[in-house]
Amino acid sequence: MFFFASKEMKKKKILIIEDDTFLLKLYSDKLKREGFDVLKSLTGEEGLNKVLSEKPDLVILDIILSRRSGFEILSEMKLNPKMKKIPVIILTNLGQKSDIKRGLDLGAVAYLVKTDFSVNQLPKLIKEHLAKKKK
Amino acid sequence: MKKSKSHKLGEVISIVSHQFKTPLSAIKGYLEVLIAGDLGKINKDQKDYLQDTLENTNRMISLVKDLLDVSRVEQGRLELKKTSSDLEKIIKRVIKEISPFARANNCSISFKVLNEIPRLNIDSLKIEQVVCNFISNAVSYSKGKGKGKAMVRVELQKKGKDVIFCCQDNGIGIADEDRGKIFNKFYRSEKAMVLAPGGSGFGLFISKAIIEKSQGKIWFKSKKGKGSTFCFSLRAKK
Numbered sequence: 001m002f003f004f005a006s007k008e009m010k011k012k013k014i015l016i017i018e019d020d021t022f023l024l025k026l027y028s029d030k031l032k033r034e035g036f037d038v039l040k041s042l043t044g045e046e047g048l049n050k051v052l053s054e055k056p057d058l059v060i061l062d063i064i065l066s067r068r069s070g071f072e073i074l075s076e077m078k079l080n081p082k083m084k085k086i087p088v089i090i091l092t093n094l095g096q097k098s099d100i101k102r103g104l105d106l107g108a109v110a111y112l113v114k115t116d117f118s119v120n121q122l123p124k125l126i127k128e129h130l131a132k133k134k135k
Numbered sequence: 136m137k138k139s140k141s142h143k144l145g146e147v148i149s150i151v152s153h154q155f156k157t158p159l160s161a162i163k164g165y166l167e168v169l170i171a172g173d174l175g176k177i178n179k180d181q182k183d184y185l186q187d188t189l190e191n192t193n194r195m196i197s198l199v200k201d202l203l204d205v206s207r208v209e210q211g212r213l214e215l216k217k218t219s220s221d222l223e224k225i226i227k228r229v230i231k232e233i234s235p236f237a238r239a240n241n242c243s244i245s246f247k248v249l250n251e252i253p254r255l256n257i258d259s260l261k262i263e264q265v266v267c268n269f270i271s272n273a274v275s276y277s278k279g280k281g282k283g284k285a286m287v288r289v290e291l292q293k294k295g296k297d298v299i300f301c302c303q304d305n306g307i308g309i310a311d312e313d314r315g316k317i318f319n320k321f322y323r324s325e326k327a328m329v330l331a332p333g334g335s336g337f338g339l340f341i342s343k344a345i346i347e348k349s350q351g352k353i354w355f356k357s358k359k360g361k362g363s364t365f366c367f368s369l370r371a372k373k
Contacts, residue, residue, distance in 0.1 A: 023161050030168060093160060
């Protein structure tokens with residue numbers, strides 16, 4: 001079993017784009033403890049550059065960000081063949097139905113409202129979407 | 136057009152409430168991680184304290200959400216997204232959610248559907264908010280009535296073109312001097328403040344706005360010391 005572990009067990013790379021340092025630390029520490037390789041970005045622009053350069057397996061994306069909004073980043077990702085297959089989970093405090101519809105219409109695989117969601121559910125959700133991506 | 140004072144206040148409340156959500160999300164998240172034992176085992180007392188802190192954080196989050204709803208009502212920005220929905224299912228879900236709270240207050244909740252209920256074209260989340268407000272109020276204000284078990288009766292029926300939801304309790308009732316103010320924002324009777332100290336006084340104000348925006352009607356019947364019945368009606372889908 002051990003000899004194919006390196007291929008099967010390769011750490012999945014998750015990019016978190018979140019402008020609040022406390023939340024960024026919370027999500028990042030949680031995912032690291034669950035065995036993910038975590039990349040972080042505090043701004044939308046830096047986040048988009050990291051998506052291109054680091055090719056993460058999945059992106060956790062906030063909406064209200066400095067420089068470029070999460071919606072802009074998501075639109076750009078879905079228009080670019082190099083990024084469009086990367087699943088994006090929106091994690092924001094914008095909970096109006098129009099925002100949720102916009103995020104899902106733009107191609108996010110899930111839309112979560114921070115105040116209604118438990119951080120303890122995040123690793124499981126990521127694993128589910130990574131498994132779907134594999135199929 | 137010049138903005139009214141209440142419109143400006145609504146804008147301020149909206150901005151401040153949004154600003155509160157981020158730090159509250161962080162506090163909630165850190166507490167959840169600690170309670171889950173991610174950073175090491177915690178003893179029962181520590182867990183109880185953390186859980187109480189989390190409960191209070193969730194209360195603050197609810198208050199912030201209510202404030203945002205109030206500001207949307209004040210600014211005429213209350214948004215409804217109507218879809219074909221099953222009101223009976225919504226009510227059952229709410230009762231299931233409230234049941235532990237009712238049990239803790241020695242209160243039983245019954246639910247009767249008097250005839251066949253058609254699907255309604257409503258904003259299911261917003262109507263669920265109203266149903267939840269009515270039933271949780273009924274449970275809260277049934278407390279402290281004295282002897283006898285607190286009972287909440289929920290009924291749903293179709294009458295003519297309308298579907299009517301009613302929630303009856305055998306609680307403290309509403310005093311005559313409070314009757315005209317019950318749907319006002321921030322208003323809470325003296326008894327309400329004692330029986331449900333965590334309440335904000337926004338619930339019925341928001342409920343009224345949601346029902347009226349849904350082209351429905353909202354009303355109540357009550358007698359001090361004899362309990363209250365809160366109802367709303369919604370037009371059945373054509």
